[in-house]
Amino acid sequence: MPLIPDIDEFExxxxxxxxxxxxxxxxxxxxxxxxxxxxxxxxxxxALAYYLHTGRLGGWND
Incomplete structure (x- = not known):
């Protein structure tokens, strides 16, 4: 299961x-x-940049 970056929680x-x-x-x-x-x-x-760029979770660390 891919991790979901939560920028609000992170900050x-x-x-x-x-x-x-x-x-x-x-x-x-x-x-x-x-x-x-x-x-x-x-x-x-x-992970956040990958999600923002592609609209998908996961795959950023492949």
Whole structure:
């Protein structure tokens, strides 16, 4: 089953971890992506870009 990138959830969780949790922005984004099942923020963004470009989920990591 392909992972579904949720940009709103990603941004909200990263902001909370950065400002309330004291994480660096990079670490907060990685953690927010991991909460959605992605390896890191880079993989999350790759999946999101693929979805926005093609309108399909999955296939971005093939």
């Amino acid at each position: 909200e969780r990263a902001a909370i971890m950065e400002y309330d949790g004291g994480f660096s922005r990079s670490m907060a984004e990685d953690r927010a992506a991991q909460e959605q099942g992605f390896r890191d923020a880079a993989q999350f963004r790759e």
